[in-house]
Amino acid sequence: MPWYLYLLECADGSVYTGIAIxxxxxFAQHAAGTGARYTRSRKPVxxxxxxxxxxxxxxxxxEYWVKRLxxxxxxxxATGALTIESVLPPPPSTEPEAQAPA
Known part of the structure; x- marks a missing residue:
């Protein structure tokens, strides 16, 4: 089952980052005040x-990496000027490491 990273614009102009199925x-939970503590005081728009x-x-x-932006x-x-791949660390290399000369 896929999971989603989402960005919400809040009434104070801030951007909230979260994950959900x-x-x-x-979003409905956040709007009703039953979501994250952050969005209870900064209503999501x-x-x-x-x-x-x-x-x-x-x-x-x-989410860990996007929250640091x-x-x-x-x-x-959100507008597509940056890609999600560009803000995440590169995946670990699957190529075998070259051995150092002895």
Missing amino acids: DVAAR QVLAQFEFADRASASSA RPQEKRAL
Whole structure:
């Protein structure tokens, strides 16, 4: 089952980052005041963007990196000026490591 990383615009102009299986249902929770503590005091206005991931672990890892972005960078991600791949660390190499000469 896919998981989604999502970006919400809040009433104070901030951008909230979270993960969920159903973004629309999660947005409804935030809007009703039963979502994250952050969005209880900064009412969400709209979903800016959502990105699909294969599983919770990969969505959670992406959330970790996106939460470290500046608000302008999160907005650039939402508009497509930045790609999700560009803000995540590269995947580990699957090629065998070259051995150092002895």
